[in-house]
Amino acid sequence: MKRTFLITGASKGIGRALSERLARDGHNVVGLARSSGDTTFPGTLVSVDLTDREGTQAVLSDLDARFEFDGVVNNVGFVQLSPLGSIDLDGLDRAMRDNLAPAVQTVQTLLPGMRKRGWGRIVNLSSLVVLGVAQRSTYAAAKAAMISLTRTWALEL
Template sequence: MITGASKGIGRALSQRLAAAGHGVVGIARRADDRDFPGTLVSADLSDRQQADAVFADLARRFRFDGVVNNVGLVRPQPLGEIDLDSFDAVMGVNLHSAIQATQAVLPNMREQGWGRVLNVSSLTVLGMPGRTAYASAKAALVNFTRTWALELARTGITVNAVAPGPTETELFRENNPPGSEGEARYLASVPMDRFGKPDEIAAAMAFLLGEHSGYITGQTLFIDGGASVGRAAF
């Protein structure tokens, strides 16, 4: 199960997993993509009751062995202009959905003694202006990862996170077109001097979801062209 599966990193991961022979169930606000490589379900994950109903239905219909908590909501606001309703909305979409989705698939993974939970965090957990809500939510996902990894360590279920840096998704390009000030600002923070590609993020995610990552749990992997390390020396 992959939340936020219709675009960007979620879509790239869906394609990669399907190509490797896995059954993919994606959840997105709009499920009108006939080319989606699996089952795509429409749900507004900001609606707690709707999300609960959708996750419960999917858990009855499918025997999941993994969940990717990828859906996210960003509402940039600098300190002094933070609206608490917007803050709560960001927290709800990023965090409530992760708990709901994971708890829905957990019984089957416990029963089979094998499973993968993968949370999608962000480079912004290291600090970024205007991201009080978003970065706090993504930092909480790192805590979810560490806490759940300890709770599930003896069950055969691993829990890890990825923290992508600037990635060339559709949404990123809408907000930061080529030649824009935003593009230049983001590029200046990446030592490799380029943006990540969705499939590059998906490749690392697929590894953490696979058979060969069974001794890795509780970890957050930054996939960011070196941005979490520092600036390039040249």
């Protein structure tokens, strides 16, 4: 069965590999990335700065009207080095906001359609950095929070 998936951070790394795999398996892929100039992307690639809430919402609302999404993969991640002793509190706020808000915003926009159709999947990617990696305190905290969101959403859904 052909399904339609939205993937954040889809232009490189894990997001790109997953986009290629889903497309190769016959699925429709819509990717979100900072740049949409890649003509080799295996689906629809849309440019959006996921740290811009208003811009992100406009893109998500437009895509939700154009596609019937069966799933979302929250892959995007923003890393900033932050060694203990020099963690900037504004940087901590930014790490939490920029790594978590896009996932919440994306799911909340696409969830009503998945519920209406009676089927959907949400995949939130985290990182092994949650187990401890030097100079990654803020990123690790954000990715640990992503795991908590995932577990909570599983119980709610």
